[in-house]
Amino acid sequence: MPSLFKRSLLPKLRSFPLAAEALTILPSAAEFRRCLLEKIAGARQRITLVALYLQADEAGQEILDALHAAKSARPELEIVVVVDWLRAQRGLIGAGKQPGNSAWYQAQTRDHSTEVPIYGVPVQTRELFGVLHLKGFVIDDCVIYSGASLNNVYLHKFDKYRFDRYHLLHNAALADSMQELVRNELLASRAVRRLDLPELPTTRSLRGDIGNLRSRLKRANYDTTAGSEPTFGLSVSPVMGLGKNNPLNRLVCELIASSQQQLTICTPYFNLPLAVTREINRALERGVKIDIIVGDKTANDFYIPPSQPFKVIAALPYLYEISLRRFAKGHQAVIDSGQLNLHLWRDGDNTYHLKGMWIDERYTLLTGNNLNPRAFRLDLENALLIDDPRRELLEARAKELALIMENTRRIDSFRSLETLVDYPEAVGKFLRRVSRVRIERLLYRML
Template identity: 50%
Template sequence: MSSRPAPLTRRLARRLLPLGRFAKSQSATLPAFAVAAGDVQTLDDPAAFRSTLFALIAQASRRIVLVALYLQDDDSGRELLDALYAACARQPGLAVDIYVDWHRARRGLIGKAASEGNAAMYRDYAARLGDRVAVYGVPVQNRELFGVLHVKGFVIDDAVLYSGASVNDVYLARHGRYRLDRYHLVRHAGLADSMAGFAQRYLRDSDAVQRLSRSPLPSTRELQPAIRQLRKQLQHAHYQVPRHPLPEHGIAVTPIAGFGRSGNQLNDTLLALLREARQRVVLFTPYFNLPRPVRAVLGQLLRRGCTIDIMVGDKTANDFYIPPTEPFRKIGLLPYLYESNLRRFARPHRTHMLRGQLNLWLWRDGDNSYHLKGLLIDQEVAVVTGNNLNPRAWALDLENALVLRDPSHQLIGQHEAEWAALRRHATRLTDYHTLDNPRRYPLEVRKLLRRLSRVRLDRLINRLL
């Protein structure tokens, strides 16, 4: 008789036993840069992020490559451009490239009057100060609704400053308010080369990518053939990472990109890292709308006995929250949709919540907002990313992340300090009833939720958010 377990037995064993009994760790096979622990720094807050960014720019001598969703036409955006042009004046050989989303750069803010968007500021600076600072618009899809450039990372000489933040007043904590993200500084020439090379190879060299300081700009319709070609290239885009053996006490840092519903390396890696968890997972997301594969893996981890902490922003800490004292707009429905998603997730897991195995945290600090993303897994893996861990990021946006593997546990102090600081402004839910009852939502919100639910449009909206 064969000793091989039957399929049902194997599935049951996989639920009850650690995954390591069945498969070699996939994360251990990731190519990576070996970085000294002293060259990895977790920054405390938006003020530290801002001061580090401007200090690096002031010292730059060779290259600056900034990739973000947007660089806003406000005080912080103009301060950044001023600093970049000043750096160019000091260093004639300095090359400065900025990549932002094409659609986001050419429209005004949601809920505000129509405008030319941030591109008008880029044109103004180029007209006054020259074109040494190149700002590129990247259209990863034909419409913003169906996907944007969501890659993050600032490369300045041989330093990588990574955050999910873009550039505007609230991200850089100006004028008394802030939008909280995570902030990491990694000093490593190879990693910086890889991330700068990715931007040049897949973004700058594409016919779809345009200098936003130029006028007139082509229409998106004119760019559609080039955008289709760009999408094909991005589905196979990857960072150049060595496959050299890592030193025993180094930090393994792997940059990973992902785009599209299938064959998405970033999605596959995130799922593999979660499946390998043995004891503990900490998950950050600003908008609670987890993709189905992520929800399924979290359920498996709970059944295996892992402890899971999920931190999200309170609905009042959402970018789109509209206080009851202000006129309601339909965009203000989104925070309530996310809270409804959280309630639906928490309800079937109330037993796990009661015994402390599943901890749901709501972050709130005055009128500031929450924008954290990423993972902490056991005491060995950290994922820093701009990926919101939602269906949109999973299938539509161009995303990236840095995976930090620390088998010798040299970064534990940094991770635990970050986690403790975040919990100072967070409340742990004891039960799903702790969340606001939908019956107490504002009247306009209740009406919209009923309409959407009646025709199941809430499910479609969740897939696009």
């Protein structure tokens, strides 16, 4: 299909052939945890885990213990864990002063006779301005791709879970490409240091190296020379991006622009970049039916019940709801006609973290990208684009979408969403103050 963009990516993307039976979609966080532990225990050559964080909690301990056990059983096994440098050195938001996960990593290295190196990647000198948001675990020739990080709630260790997407792709060429990027673009940088060893350098002392790393990453991409030009078979293409107008941003917009019949978008934080909103509006003008699935504000991972003390971070879910209400109000006519369907996900006290897109009956985008201004400008992001021109995966993708939709309700009118007067007193007071000093726009750009 011809692209509407001057510098189109879709016709030029090199991809790796993918057998339909080589793709497995897991249904739940608990199954994701079970599968991950099983794959780690059975690894024979390599394990490369890349996530925003590996948390010092029971599920994190279970993962780290499994890695040490695998290394003990097979000393020749190559194991690398990569997380965000800054996120690893602070505590949980709103939990007061804490030593951060890096102190736990160091204690674990002291307590084990085997070595499992944990590297920190500083995408910026301050977490507010960019983090490592790459996703994907490489275990031998299998890629496990999810937007999830590694902790109790993402892995459904106890009573609560954070719902995400979970895909297994058995593809040696894809696994090689993803591991080589970690090795050549991240671990080779002087800015990337071991977090599990004592006497960490200060972020300030790495400022120059961090700048060099960020400049390199803006030009980097996955090596797909072992792949092929677009064909008429099932295939997968890895893409990454950092900074304004990067290849992943352009791909997202081009995929929306290519839609002709159906477009489905998942995002946990409704704060769409202008470029994405523009392409959605154009798709609606073409007659494309669009479904957008977002989390209810109570299913947001920043939500704090009104019964608990107010923290500034608790205002975020309400900001996202305000953004969603504005969008719904501006599109009420196509909501009434059924061409646009906005769905809110909620399942008890559990949270929602899904990202990605389904375009017509051909493309599926797996990504950790939140489709918000922060992801489009600040964070290091990646994605896997599955191209299915022969429609071999229709049944599998329909099952995944049906599972996601199980706990959703459709927004029939923007009036069904709460407004400032409906919010808890402390939240309303804060948001009115934010509006008065005109920093709401800045918050939307950063979060």
